[in-house]
Amino acid sequence: MEHFAVWVAAFLTLGIVSFLYKDNPWYKLSEAIFVGISAGYWFVVLFWDNIYGKFWNGIFPEELIDSAGNVVTREPDYWLLVGAVLGTLMLLRLIPKIGWISRWPLAFIIGCTSGLYLINYFSSNMMRQVEATIMPLVGHWVLDPATSQNAFSAFSGADIFSNLVLVIGTFTGLVYFYFSKEHRGAFGGTAKVGIFFIMITFGASFGYTVMSRMSLLIGRADFLLFDWLGLVR
Amino acid sequence: MNPIRISLLNLPLSRCLVRIAIFSIFFGLLSVISISAQQSADTANAVPDSQLVEFALSPPFEVSAKDTPNDGGGSITVIWQRSADDLPNGIVTEYRVMRSNADQPEVFAEVGDVAAGETKPTYRYHDGNASDDEQYYYKVAAVTISGDDAETTQEVVAESDVTGPVSSSAQWFDWRRINAFVGVLLLCGFIMFYINRAKAGKKIFIRKIAGLDAVDEAVGRATEMGKKIFYIPGTQDMDNVQTIAGVTILGRVAEKAAQYDTWLEVPVSRSLVMVTAKEVVKEAYAKAGRPDAFHEDQVHYLTDDQFGYAAGIDGMVVREKPATIFYMGAFYAESLILAETGNSIGAIQIAGTGMPSQLPFFVAACDYTLIGEELFAASAYLSREPKLIGSLKGQDVGKGLILAAILLGILLETFNVWNFSSLFSVIN
Amino acid sequence: MRREIPLAITGIVGVVFVVQYFIPHFPFSRMNDWFSDWFSIVQACAIWLGALNLLKISAQKIAARKSDWIYSIVIVACFFLIVIIGFIEGESFRGQGTAFSWLYDYVYTPLSATMFAILAFFVASASYRAFRARNFEATLLLGAAFFVMLGRVPVGDMLTAFLPDGYRLSALASWVMNFPQAAGQRAIMIGIALGIVSTSLRIILGIERSHLGGE
């Protein structure tokens, strides 16, 4: 069985890799297996984890026995029934005549999502990023214990430069996203600097990810050459 | 009926008492044996008994307890000053917070512990197991533990005075979030103001967005070549705003496809997205006056799996060779797999996402990319509806305020006038 | 009515979910958790719709003997194989030694790991094609990628060993990541936040409503 298993894994691995050369029956077979197995996988997992694990066990909590041998009972969480109602309304789509009712749970989900994202992105992404951008540029003011007055301690030239880069980059980058003003003149120039920063951002994070992606491939090569064929010592 | 439990040990009280009894007998015997052994072995250099088994420990003081502010109830904050023996590298190992009910004020049970050795003299503990309609008393004990595991542990405890009664309650507004509240009101106010202005007929200028101007061309090209258009609304579910944005843009694209009479195919990876996308495409075809041209199977589901979906799309792309592919929504690592395959068959590709980590890959592999905020502006831009355009203007005013705040804040902080950034701090 | 009710639901629910952030009191305090619970239940119900759709499309292909119909049979067979096993094995389907975990380990894992791994090839071909000094912007993109890529492997520091410590490629790469890269990232993130606020507001106000379909 172990031999069979490693051959199955290797067969599918090579099937996917063969796509790089061109589309072929081997890839088509691997792809079909992948789509079928993964669709079924999530179907099963969502059923057992969400419907059984979360909903059923939430409404009819199992009695647990702790290490001391006592029975621990949990309160049923009837709020989960709302989810079940929404889910059932969703499934009404299968009946064409009243399928339109499924728009209600959809409207509900879209409303929740919009509300949650509105406030979460405002508070964490926007406020936090603005907070991080506002900083003293050239030095700190630190409390001097001797005189109990604020004394100025300057940053090094390199730090000042780095801070300036950070602030200018954020500022001009935001100007680039301005929609209601034509990008011309001094404004256009600022937006242009902004796009330069955005390009550096893209280049750097692209280059950064290369390392992780390569290690994934190394892992697969090791599986094929070492675990499967044993060509590598 | 549950027996009373000592929460930390998770044992019923009765068993705890039995354990304590066993322990005390054990330690009692142990200390008697060890003391007598010591005494007989080392009578000349005897050490006073008190130093061997116990020593005085100073308790924490100024213990106070109050309802935790800005919360949903069920929590009491206990605050105390450190014990005199808890200095950096002092002998106190931890503090134990103990609580009793108003029914039995003398019976204290441990509710939590805090590691000692902080640099600040004031400690606080949030007791999150309070019930809002009960009164409680608290005291805090400084504890010194020696020994490594349960059998050899020796504890010396010094308890503070009792404080109370106190009870917890829930509040109706979180005052720490007032800055976010004002900010959201302002921003939403601006957006709504400009929506109304646009509704009233005021013209608003919007700059060109290259990726969106290319939509017509891309749809037109597919028509000329007699090939399909693929639209991929991201790989996340409807609980992500980016997916919702992707689906609304789908509506605009579908309208154009219906006008041009080009086959638009939407393979999706989430069932809820499938349901929504079907509604959207159907409506778009109706709007374009071509309800008959809509086909149920234009929108279809593949698999929820990230890479299973990518494998499926790759296969469809190389076999059916669409002329145009749109990627609009939330993407993860699959972005480059999809975009490179699309690129290899020479399709025109227009992408848009609010996932900063995936933007570089779309930029590298697609003809046009909507960067972050441009994705969210796309639906308004494509529809040219005044109300939607108005919201873009409102957004820009918000942006202007942020830019001004950044400049002002940096000036104020550089010259040490005011810690401006604290206005934007978020407490979670 | 088919349009008004959903619009009203979206609007009311949207406002409630914005407001819950500011109200620590029950029931607002628990709404976040509820939504994630409810959503996961709806999701698990909706996947039936998706699965039926997948089976329907595959069945149509098989019935019409469209090109590659044989692979549609494979999709359907694999789907039923894992679903039947998953339901027979019950709650503990993930346990050691189950047929489900065999399929996971030897079919699902190699497939997804390989699909993930071929990204390495695509990363290479995309950088070969896209990183060209066409204009100033593209040169910046290229330059940043180049330095960060070199700075992340030992070779980078070996090439710049003549420079003092702290000025070698790895230090340069981390400076680029920490300052210019972070600045651009911040502008993008603030922009995205504004875009999301505006989009959500349009949906809550019912101005953007194409997702709700027609009459």
Add this chain to the structure above:
Amino acid sequence: MLVAGIILVLTVIAYLAKVVGGFEGVQFSPTVSVIVVILLAASLLWILVLTLKGRLIGRRVVFLYVGIAVSLPLFMSISQKIVISPETQQLYDAISELPSGAKVLVSFDYDPPSAPELQPMAEAFLYYCFTHDFKVIVIGLWPQGPQQANLAIDKLLALPEIEAKNLQYGIDYVNLGYQAGNEFVIQRMGGSFESMFPTDYSGHPYSDLELVRNIRNFSNIDYSFNLSAGYPGTQEWVQVAVDRYGLSMGGGNTAVQAPMMYTYLQAGQLAGLLGGMNGAAEFEKLVGREDKGTRFMLSQSFAHMVVIAFILIGNVAFIVGGRKKKL
């Protein structure tokens, strides 16, 4: 079809050689390795010459070279100078201060796709623990984590120097398995391990395991190490276990995640960090057991060089092509 057939025949031969013939694999001697590297470089130069002449290569050639750059180094025995970074050194220093018998908690928060980067770290870390007689407690916040831990442990136990120690499950190491609940698991472990892990991975009750019987919570743990590929991971461990319960902790992260961890490192919340394949290779060097991390690192360097070479070739083509042709 023909190609597939040839591949099949060759792989069957190789497999049979391994299983039946006991073939142990090949390794290039340093001379051969250098020759291979030179050949590789020469072929890249040739491509450059072709490009200069105006003949452009397609993406399949790029794919081929990436494949070669990743696979060939696995056969090579060139030693690459690996410089130990301060964060890796810090991790090593932290664990070398622990006395023998110290209790070490290792949380496996990743799944098979991230194994190439994290598994070498896991093996090197556990190797150090086992050779220095630390008591190891394994848990997982990702469902696949404990399985990855068992793979690493089984591999290490088969090594002669560890086999000689005759380590016992339940006394020298335990695997408490997976528990759902993300950071809440960490939080509740702060109160009691047993409440979160009533049984171990294979179902033995907590109190039957001699190693953990007397371990109540984080205060009984001397050091902990977290292998993380995302959420939940090092960030959650730092926020809960380190900040609230004062656990001493080191992290092993994928390269994508590592940069975010530097802030924790600087603030002293993390005692040591291994980042990506690089970190794994450095740590292996310190521990004195150079294995996959080090071997993989050679592939990593080669792959980067190949990508960079193709970027250069692409730009040469662009400049020679008069900056006009659409490539």
